[in-house]
Amino acid sequence: MASDPQIDELAAARRLLVALDFDGVMAPLVDDPSTSRITPAGAAALERLRALPATWVAFVSGRPLGELARLTESGPDALLVGSHGVEVSIRGELADVALTDDERARMARLEAALTELVTAVPRARLEHKPVGFGVHTRRVEHTELVAPLQRAAREAADSIGGFTTRAGKDIVEFSVRAVTKGDGVRMLRELLTAEENAPTTVLYAGDDVTDEDAFAVLEPGDLGVKVGEGETAATARVADVAAFAELLSRLATAREASARSL
Numbered sequence: 001m002a003s004d005p006q007i008d009e010l011a012a013a014r015r016l017l018v019a020l021d022f023d024g025v026m027a028p029l030v031d032d033p034s035t036s037r038i039t040p041a042g043a044a045a046l047e048r049l050r051a052l053p054a055t056w057v058a059f060v061s062g063r064p065l066g067e068l069a070r071l072t073e074s075g076p077d078a079l080l081v082g083s084h085g086v087e088v089s090i091r092g093e094l095a096d097v098a099l100t101d102d103e104r105a106r107m108a109r110l111e112a113a114l115t116e117l118v119t120a121v122p123r124a125r126l127e128h129k130p131v132g133f134g135v136h137t138r139r140v141e142h143t144e145l146v147a148p149l150q151r152a153a154r155e156a157a158d159s160i161g162g163f164t165t166r167a168g169k170d171i172v173e174f175s176v177r178a179v180t181k182g183d184g185v186r187m188l189r190e191l192l193t194a195e196e197n198a199p200t201t202v203l204y205a206g207d208d209v210t211d212e213d214a215f216a217v218l219e220p221g222d223l224g225v226k227v228g229e230g231e232t233a234a235t236a237r238v239a240d241v242a243a244f245a246e247l248l249s250r251l252a253t254a255r256e257a258s259a260r261s262l
């Protein structure tokens with residue numbers, strides 16, 4: 001759990017960026033990724049934080065940017081990082097991720113290989129992303145088929161070459177770009193700084209291995225919160241999505257009090 005002094009320190013930050021992973025942090029994991037939603041408690045806490053002065057909320061996700069915007073019901077002012085740091089959108093301005101001919105060709109080869117592999121495993125699913133693919137296995141009933149599928153998918157990517165592979169929760173992902181969520185958090189700091197809103201403090205929360213890249217770029221005074229189990233460089237931990245919504249609510253209450261006392 002984040003301690004009260006940790007929350008109070010965040011609440012008193014001059015300019016606070018709250019940067020959040022989506023799946024497994026704001027939205028509970030579900031079988032069908034298109035139905036994921038932020039919990040009502042999490043949404044209420046975010047609304048309170050967004051209403052505060054010098055406070056920004058951003059999402060940093062492995063999801064494609066367009067889908068992230070839809071699922072988070074983001075408006076034109078949103079700060080969004082999608083595709084594990086590759087796609088960045090700040091207040092509707094979208095950094096271009098035009099694929100090179102070589103990247104396009106390698107993706108086409110991998111798509112053909114993964115389609116064949118996934119089709120052979122009942123209830124496995126291939127997710128198409130702007131710069132890669134995800135091989136989903138959450139719904140596979142014959143669990144003994146999962147490891148061989150994931151191994152064959154990795155081998156296919158390795159034999160084509162130039163892919164970054166990430167293991168997530170019931171998913172293996174392949175990207176033609178090596179950019180990380182850490183790059184995404186750095187980019188958010190830079191873009192807000194260019195608007196003269198440089199965050200003095202960052203709260204980052206994540207539940208997966210890919211979030212470790214973001215924890216790694218946090219600076220003294222920032223806070224990393226790991227949601228759930230697993231090794232982490234984050235200095236605070238909560239049990240699950242509900243506990244993290246509770247943390248955000250505590251932060252909103254403390255920051256509202258600190259805003260009133262200014």
Ligand SMILES: O=P(O)(O)OC[C@H]1O[C@H](O[C@H]2O[C@H](CO)[C@@H](O)[C@H](O)[C@H]2O)[C@H](O)[C@@H](O)[C@@H]1O
Pocket residue numbers: 021022023024028029030031032033036060061062063064127134136138168169170171173208
């Ligand atoms: O960085 P995140 O926001 O945590 O996104 C990571 C991946 O999330 C999605 O997959 C995961 O969530 C699904 C819905 O709960 C679940 O069915 C799946 O098993 C999880 O791996 C998403 O589909 C991926 O594109 C994201 O990279």
